[in-house]
Amino acid sequence: MRLTDATWPDIRPQTFGGAAPVLVLPVGALEQHGPHLPLDTDAVTATAVAAAVADARPRAALAPTLPIGASGEHADFPGTLSIGSDALRQLIVEVVRSSTPTLSAVMVVNGHGGNVDALRSAAELCTAEGRTLLPHHLGLPGMDAHAGRTETSLMLHLAPERVRLDHAEPGNTAPVRELLAEMKAHGVRGVSPNGVLGDPTGASATEGAELFARLRDRAIAAFDGLTE
Template sequence: MLSSATSPETASARLVLVPVGSTEQHGPHLPLETDTLIATAVARGLAERLGGTDSGVWVAPPVAYGSSGEHQSFPGTVSIGTEALRLVVVELVRSLRTWVPKVVLVNAHGGNLMALRAAVDQLVAEGHDVAWMACATEDVDLHAGRTETSLLLHLAPDLVRSELAEAGDCRPLGEILPALISGGVAAVSPNGVLGDPAGATADEGRAVLETMVADLAGRLTERLAEVAG
């Protein structure tokens, strides 16, 4: 991790991965740092597949506050909003790029997308080599359901309150999107869960993580090869 390195140790860095998460409600059973933990785990997995620090690949401390206004009705949520996150990302990358050739943002919260897209567009226009990649966990359910619960059972089982897990609104995103936009998550799910955590296991979480890392590693390797070519 970049935070535990000394300055001289980073002199040969060629790529820094920046996990981008959030601090927001994840139902009654998952911690507020769920997205941040997932983003960090994926970034670490990516770094390992790319050769780690021996190959000049570093993982930065995560951006733990994101754009989570849709969860603001729930206590514990801390959101800085889209514009503030955009500015944070722009300044972080500008600073990183003074000593590392490439930066990749590894995002695990859907609410951050607008900020990341705008920030990366601006930075690329300024001439920076930067990209963002998504840790998609919505294939099974949308928020704090089986997928994220399985991931946390693998990554941080002591933080999962399994006895409190309960289903929320299980309808597909297309059906609930208008209500989500107008009233946030609380408008469709009083407990903050979009999906059903029933059946979640640590083994499933390990498999999901491995799949995400492999997918992103393949895409990132292709991108790096294109740039090198």
């Protein structure tokens, strides 16, 4: 069920297969994704995966997407908006506090790596308060870092009309672990003038569909682990 379609009497165990519902909350970012992908790429992916979880599991209550996260590393690129880790952490904590005990737990489907620290800290606080928050970060072995072949393929599958393939070009293809120190000091612009970490060459909707299916199945498994 999508919370935006519900009325308050709908939020009861009988509507969710007889069990207390679990909130599924997509969290993204609004930040540069190279010259070829839209600023909300992370939110698009997180929203699609979270919706797939809600479609597959009747106990899931799908929340509206939080579209802005912690994206300070992209601040040098026009269009990027960020609320920072501290504000994101508090926002997530307040969502969890307000949703429980009516909803038994919260699973965050996170589409942006820069949100990881905030979500980890929020989960620790929620655990200390006796609440359940599971951050689930979208990722697969072999995925490139940012606006490369992986994200371009996913967007060609999810929203092909929004991909500007004629503007796609390689960025810095070095492993992210080799770039972290420079990125912490000078942001993504310091290591990649076009904002791409990877190479979108060869991206396709077919590959994107395969990647999405793996992300979806992994998220459903995480939801099942939370509710079993």
